[in-house]
Amino acid sequence: QQQVKQSPQSLIVQKGGISIINCAYENTAFDYFPWYQQFPGKGPALLIAIRPDVSEKKEGRFTISFNKSAKQFSLHIMDSQPGDSATYFCAASRRYNNNDMRFGAGTRLTVKP
Amino acid sequence: DVKVTQSSRYLVKRTGEKVFLECVQDMDHENMFWYRQDPGLGLRLIYFSYDVKMKEKGDIPEGYSVSREKKERFSLILESASTNQTSMYLCASSLTGTVNTEAFFGQGTRLTVV
Numbered sequence: 001q002q003q004v005k006q007s008p009q010s011l012i013v014q015k016g017g018i019s020i021i022n023c024a025y026e027n028t029a030f031d032y033f034p035w036y037q038q039f040p041g042k043g044p045a046l047l048i049a050i051r052p053d054v055s056e057k058k059e060g061r062f063t064i065s066f067n068k069s070a071k072q073f074s075l076h077i078m079d080s081q082p083g084d085s086a087t088y089f090c091a092a093s094r095r096y097n098n099n100d101m102r103f104g105a106g107t108r109l110t111v112k113p
Numbered sequence: 114d115v116k117v118t119q120s121s122r123y124l125v126k127r128t129g130e131k132v133f134l135e136c137v138q139d140m141d142h143e144n145m146f147w148y149r150q151d152p153g154l155g156l157r158l159i160y161f162s163y164d165v166k167m168k169e170k171g172d173i174p175e176g177y178s179v180s181r182e183k184k185e186r187f188s189l190i191l192e193s194a195s196t197n198q199t200s201m202y203l204c205a206s207s208l209t210g211t212v213n214t215e216a217f218f219g220q221g222t223r224l225t226v227v
Contacts, residue, residue: 009153036216041220042220043203043205043221044203044218045218046215046216049215089156095214099161099163099207101158102172105154105155106153
């Protein structure tokens with residue numbers, strides 16, 4: 001049973017559009033919610049992360065929105081570019097020790113020129 | 114530059130063989146992890162280790178074992194490989210006791226069992 005549920009499984013967006021990926025979690029002990037980006041042939045790498053004491057975090061074109069009561073969080077990619085084409089994973093863990101980190105199923109994003 | 118190195122990018126093994134996947138990190142991290150990645154299932158945790166000789170089962174430990182004799186090295190062992198273990202295997206490491214700890218991944222080992 002997946003502890004972190006992610007949707008959609010795949011997403012196609014035109015260049016300049018907004019990409020939105022959604023995640024939901026079950027375990028209320030989780031208090032750290034990172035997003036990882038994976039390019040073909042590479043391991044995942046940390047993109048952006050949020051703590052539950054804030055509702056939004058923005059880094060450049062990437063924004064995480066967090067809804068603690070609903071146990072949901074989402075990644076928004078503004079002005080999507082072909083170079084953003086990758087697989088995105090949401091994850092959840094505890095802040096001080098992520099040895100229980102769990103990942104979502106992943107979203108394959110394709111940004112068309 | 115932080116680094117997690119997996120010994121092989123591609124492996125082809127026969128059913129029933131004993132298979133070793135090796136991972137080394139150079140960041141003095143306490144935590145090390147083995148995940149398998151399958152389309153539509155994401156990254157599923159097989160085992161993790163929080164210290165030398167310490168290990169904990171993840172969500173899918175059946176058919177696998179691990180070994181951590183040194184802090185920098187974490188091995189995944191398939192005692193008797195089966196075709197349903199054909200997958201991409203990812204090793205990761207992280208610090209403990211720091212805020213917002215990040216996991217660093219290797220490039221993965223694509224294992225095919227025939």
